[in-house]
Structure formats: structure tokens, C-alpha cells
Amino acid sequence: MTIAQLKAFLAALDLGSFTAAAVELDSAQASVSELVARLERELGVKLFARGGRRLTPTDAALALRAHAEQAVSAIDNGLETVRALHALEGGTCTFGVLRNAAYYDLSDLVERFHAQHPKVKVRLVGLNSALVAESVAAGEIEAGLVVLPVEESGLRITPLFRDEVLYASAHRRPADGPVTTSEVSSAKLVLYDAYAAWNDPTRRQLLARARLEGLTIEPAIEVEHVETAISLVATGAADTIVSRTIAESPSFPPGVAVTPFADPIYDTIALVQRDGAYLSPATRRLAQLAQQLLMARVGDHAGRSPA
Numbered sequence: 446m447t448i449a450q451l452k453a454f455l456a457a458l459d460l461g462s463f464t465a466a467a468v469e470l471d472s473a474q475a476s477v478s479e480l481v482a483r484l485e486r487e488l489g490v491k492l493f494a495r496g497g498r499r500l501t502p503t504d505a506a507l508a509l510r511a512h513a514e515q516a517v518s519a520i521d522n523g524l525e526t527v528r529a530l531h532a533l534e535g536g537t538c539t540f541g542v543l544r545n546a547a548y549y550d551l552s553d554l555v556e557r558f559h560a561q562h563p564k565v566k567v568r569l570v571g572l573n574s575a576l577v578a579e580s581v582a583a584g585e586i587e588a589g590l591v592v593l594p595v596e597e598s599g600l601r602i603t604p605l606f607r608d609e610v611l612y613a614s615a616h617r618r619p620a621d622g623p624v625t626t627s628e629v630s631s632a633k634l635v636l637y638d639a640y641a642a643w644n645d646p647t648r649r650q651l652l653a654r655a656r657l658e659g660l661t662i663e664p665a666i667e668v669e670h671v672e673t674a675i676s677l678v679a680t681g682a683a684d685t686i687v688s689r690t691i692a693e694s695p696s697f698p699p700g701v702a703v704t705p706f707a708d709p710i711y712d713t714i715a716l717v718q719r720d721g722a723y724l725s726p727a728t729r730r731l732a733q734l735a736q737q738l739l740m741a742r743v744g745d746h747a748g749r750s751p752a
Contacts, residue, residue, distance in 0.1 A: 541589025
């Protein structure tokens with residue numbers, strides 16, 4: 446049984462003749478008649494009594510009508526939905542962003558996208574990069590922006606740019622020279638992204654450095670948000686690490702100084718999607734917008750090392 450057969454059947458039923466149905470379907474009368482005949486053979490029943498000037502539906506035809514209309518409607522609705530998605534006139538776009546997206550001028554990402562494609566619903570998920578990567582790999586999110594490193598299994602990763610990681614302190618001055626891993630190991634630290642803990646990509650890099658030197662890093666305080674950590678640093682309670690983008694933001698406390706590491710550390714911002722997966726047109730467009738915003742920021746801060 447095919448949709449073409451059901452459409453021919455419904456047209457003949459509504460219009461009372463194969464000739465009128467053929468005109469309606471922009472087809473030949475013989476083709477419509479044959480489609481209905483094949484449907485009758487498959488069902489093993491007669492759908493119309495032939496012989497008069499007008500087709501007379503049988504009880505089987507009347508019983509089939511509602512189901513045929515439902516099947517044709519479902520297919521037509523599905524096709525319209527797919528066309529709307531392709532034309533960015535409907536559907537839902539799900540995209541993951543790194544936790545500190547606002548510092549990378551991504552806070553207006555949805556606003557810009559929605560202004561261009563108001564009929565597309567947007568679900569923007571802001572998580573730690575490790576969790577965004579897991580969600581993309583599991584198919585819960587189509588794509589997202591993350592800080593590397595993350596678990597790469599099942600992902601396609603496109604690095605975009607690097608953002609230097611700096612040591613932030615209210616009492617240590619840049620004139621004291623670059624910060625060593627040994628110094629970080631012995632410092633009183635407040636680290637953010639408490640839920641992700643050492644799965645956080647920046648923390649992972651710091652811990653790997655320490656382990657290479659036989660050292661450990663144990664934060665005295667763990668909080669969820671970078672703003673909370675920076676506020677504590679401003680009081681002199683502890684030191685932390687931040688990206689240069691955060692350090693250069695207008696809200697960064699003037700009393701907190703930032704110093705590079707002796708062996709530089711970088712947050713690499715990357716776009717991730719499932720390996721081999723097809724991005725919906727809406728998500729593909731949102732990803733393009735996100736990349737454009739990030740690249741514009743790189744252009745505004747030419748001193749930052751490119752990926």
C-alpha cells in the first residue's frame with residue numbers, strides 16, 4: 446500500500462469519478478484507475494461499484510476513508526515540517542555553550558539568531574564544557590561550544606581560538622614574575638565549576654602540569670561560578686585562575702592582578718558535534734553565528750594567540 450494509492454482512492458471517493466480524480470491529482474485517468482485497482486487487490490475487497498456515470502463507494506471504502514485520510518495527513522504534515530526546518534521556519538534548535546559564554550560576547554547569540562529566524566525555537570544549554578561534550582556525544586544536544594580538552598570519543602572537534610589562562614590574586618603582583626606550578630600547588634586557591642570538579646578542562650590542564658612535577662593541587666574553596674571566585678579573590682581570601690577574556694572584562698575587580706604562567710596555559714575554544722551526524726539547518730546556522738561572534742572577538746583582541 447502506498448501514499449499514491451491512498452491519495453488516488455480519496456480523490457476518487459470525494460469526486461465520484463476517476464476522470465475528476467485524475468484532474469485533481471494532475472495525472473492520467475488510467476493511472477488513477479490502476480492505483481485504485483492495485484489497492485483493491487492488496488486489500489482483497491472492492492472499494493467502488495463501477496458501471497454508472499458516478500463511482501459508488503462500498504462499505505469497505507467508507508470504512509477505509511478515515512484511516513486513509515489520517516495516513517495521508519501524517520505524511521503531508523511530516524513533509525511540511527521537514528521543509529520548514531530546512532527553510533528555518535520552524536523546529537527547535539538545541540545548542541550547548543561553555544559556562545562563561547557571556548564573557549565571549551555570546552550572551553546575545555540567541556537574540557541575533559531569533560531576530561533572523563523568529564519561527565525557530567531555541568534551547569541554549571549552558572554547562573561546564575565536559576558536560577556539554579557528554580551531552581553532544583549522547584545525542585542530547587546537536588552541537589556546542591566547549592573548552593578543550595574534553596573526552597573526544599564520538600565527537601568531531603573544530604578548534605576556533607585559544608584564550609590564555611592567567612593567575613589572579615589580590616596580593617601577588619605581576620612584577621613578581623611568571624607563576625610556576627610549584628607556587629600554585631602551595632597557594633590557597635578558590636576554584637570554580639565545583640560540580641564538574643577535575644573534569645573541568647582548565648582544571649585538568651593545571652592538574653596535569655602538577656602531576657608531571659610530582660605535585661598536587663587542592664583548592665581551599667570550591668564554588669560553582671567564576672564571579673563568586675573572583676569576588677573571594679578581591680577580598681584576599683584566596684587566589685584563582687581565569688582566562689584573559691574574563692580578566693579583560695569591564696566587571697573584573699581593579700584590585701585583582703593577573704599574571705601569566707611560566708609555562709603558558711591556554712583554554713582552546715572549540716565547536717563540537719557528533720562524529721558523522723547531520724546538523725539540522727537551524728543548529729548549523731546557530732553554530733555559524735557563534736563562530737562569527739568568537740572570530741570577531743579575536744579580531745578585536747589581536748594580541749590573543751590564535752588556535
